[in-house]
Amino acid sequence: MFKGVLGALVAAAVALPGLTTAATAADYKDEYKVSTVLGSPFPWGIAAEEWVKLVDERTDGRISMKVYPGTQLVQGDQTKEFTAMRQGIIDMAVGSTINWSPQVKELNLFSLPFLMPDYAALDALTQGPVGEDIFAAIEKQGVVPLAWAENGFREVTNSQKPITSPDDMAGLKMRVVGSPLFNDTFTALGANPTQMSWADAKPALTTGAVDGQENPLIIYKLAKMDTIGQDHITLWHYMADPLIFAINKRVWESFSPEDQEIVRQAAVDAGKIGIKAARAGLTEDDQSLIEEIRSLGTEVTELTPEQRQAFVDATRGVYDDWAQKIGPELVKKAEESIANR
Ligand code: X2X
Numbered sequence: 001m002f003k004g005v006l007g008a009l010v011a012a013a014v015a016l017p018g019l020t021t022a023a024t025a026a027d028y029k030d031e032y033k034v035s036t037v038l039g040s041p042f043p044w045g046i047a048a049e050e051w052v053k054l055v056d057e058r059t060d061g062r063i064s065m066k067v068y069p070g071t072q073l074v075q076g077d078q079t080k081e082f083t084a085m086r087q088g089i090i091d092m093a094v095g096s097t098i099n100w101s102p103q104v105k106e107l108n109l110f111s112l113p114f115l116m117p118d119y120a121a122l123d124a125l126t127q128g129p130v131g132e133d134i135f136a137a138i139e140k141q142g143v144v145p146l147a148w149a150e151n152g153f154r155e156v157t158n159s160q161k162p163i164t165s166p167d168d169m170a171g172l173k174m175r176v177v178g179s180p181l182f183n184d185t186f187t188a189l190g191a192n193p194t195q196m197s198w199a200d201a202k203p204a205l206t207t208g209a210v211d212g213q214e215n216p217l218i219i220y221k222l223a224k225m226d227t228i229g230q231d232h233i234t235l236w237h238y239m240a241d242p243l244i245f246a247i248n249k250r251v252w253e254s255f256s257p258e259d260q261e262i263v264r265q266a267a268v269d270a271g272k273i274g275i276k277a278a279r280a281g282l283t284e285d286d287q288s289l290i291e292e293i294r295s296l297g298t299e300v301t302e303l304t305p306e307q308r309q310a311f312v313d314a315t316r317g318v319y320d321d322w323a324q325k326i327g328p329e330l331v332k333k334a335e336e337s338i339a340n341r
Contacts, residue, residue, distance in 0.1 A: 027254060032065040035085070035093040037078050037198050039069030042222055044243060047149040047274025048094040051245060054266035059259060065092065076199035079178035086142045091251045094274075096151050096241045101179040106137040108326050109334055111181045113238050113315035114308075116338065119279065122150075122240050124341035130334045138244070144252040147267035149243035149274035151216055152282070156236060158212025159205075159229040162301045166190055166314040175201045175213040184318045185238075189311070205230060214238075217282060217289055226296040233293065234301045236311055245271060 034052060039045035045067065052065040073090050074080040082100040084090045101107040109115070109130070116122050125131060126148045138145040156163060158172055170190040176182035178195060186193035194210060204210045206228045213230070220226075220233065245267035255263065281289025294300050303311075323331040 028062060029091070029251075030064065032063065032091040032251065033073060034065050034067045035071060035073050035081050035090045035095065036067055036069050037071050037081075037096065037099065038219070039067060043218060043274050043277035043280075044094065044149070044151060045069055046277045047243060047245075047270050050270035050273050051094065051267050054269055055263055058262045058266060063255070063259060063263065070199065071197070076197050078197055082141070082143065085246065085248050088248050088250060090248070092245070092247045094149060094243050094245050096177075096243055098177045098179055098182075098241045100138075100244070101181070104137055104141055106134055106326055106330060108179055108181050108322055109134070109330060110241055111179060111185075111239050112319050112322055112326070112331070113185050114312045114319070115334065116240055117237065119283070120341045121338040122242065124337040125334055126242050128337045130330065130337050133330055133333070138246065142249050144247050144249055146245040146247060146264045147271040149245065149271040150278040151241040151243055152218060152278045153237045153240040154214045154216055155220075155233055156212060156214045156238075157220060157225060157230040157233045159208070159231060160211050162232050162299055163234040164301060164303065164307050165310050172212055173210045175204055175210045181318070181322050184321070185315050188315050188318050190314075202228065216240075216278070217293060218278065218280075221289065221293060226293070226298050231297070232299045232301065234303065235290070236303055236308060238311065238315075243271075243274065 034048055036044055036048045040049055048067045048069075052067060055063050055065055070076060071078045071081055074084045078096075078099040079102050081090065081093055081095050082103045085093050085095075086103075097107040097110045101111065110122075110125070116125065126134075131148070135145045156174075158174075160172060161168060163169055166189045169186075172191045174186050174191045174193045175196050176186055176193045178197070183193050183195060194204075196204060201210075201213060202223065205213060205225070208229070213225075215223075217233070220230070247263070252260065281287065281292065290300060
């Protein structure tokens with residue numbers, strides 16, 4: 001009996017001063033919905049699922065999250081994911097900077113053609129002052145960003161022919177993603193771009209409604225694009241899209257400070273695992289993913305520095321134009337971070 005009274009007193013003492021974890025947890029939802037475009041085994045889904053697992057473990061199940069891949073919470077329209085998260089239709093997301101760039105113009109930075117030559121450049125942006133500015137821009141739009149993961153360097157593929165120069169792209173029908181920047185880039189290269197969601201992309205490639213697309217090689221492999229006629233890949237590394245872990249502001253504010261810290265740290269830890277998965281087989285000392293794709297019968301073209309430069313030159317106008325839209329100061333800061341990497 002004495003134990004019971006003491007227990008109650010201790011519980012009251014813990015719960016009363018400042019509505020801490022125990023009190024707030026009662027208001028937590030049974031399930032928090034995490035939106036992604038791709039589930040596991042894609043690195044995207046690996047990152048999101050790791051986040052869910054770590055939060056569950058570290059909160060003893062107080063915060064229960066579930067991944068909804070295929071951007072199904074917004075009927076597959078990935079360009080609406082950010083707005084839905086801001087509105088609370090989605091609680092959380094691990095999303096590509098491309099898909100959120102219609103709402104957060106600064107995110108177009110990563111899509112500037114040929115801004116980032118390598119992973120070190122990408123890291124210099126996300127892990128440096130540019131990353132902080134980008135997170136501030138997201139927060140200004142009413143969503144709380146927590147950590148970075150990665151989709152990857154996006155290579156161009158098509159069903160028609162090897163691409164070694166912008167001339168080879170003349171008239172090619174290309175599926176592109178949701179920011180107008182991509183229309184501009186592919187138009188500048190002489191191609192014929194059509195914007196469509198990931199959900200529509202594979203059918204369009206399968207029927208030949210479009211000739212090609214651009215995406216990281218791990219997506220090429222896992223989506224089995226070799227089986228739908230995408231026989232040619234050119235490694236041009238023209239841009240890479242990071243992924244961002246983020247959360248609706250009201251949901252964030254409903255968490256106790258301790259739980260906020262757990263959720264944020266779990267995102268950072270999950271992001272590291274996601275980035276490792278995204279880079280597997282694509283690093284200087286391990287090119288095994290490229291070899292694996294070659295072994296499928298796909299023709300993989302590497303560009304000489306001169307050949308690559310022709311693509312840089314052809315898209316320079318798009319770069320300059322979009323640097324103005326993104327914010328010249330942010331772009332300058334990014335160029336400096338990359339130069340000093
Ligand atoms: O739609 C795409 O190409 C994808 C899956 O890479 C993104 O969501 C940006």
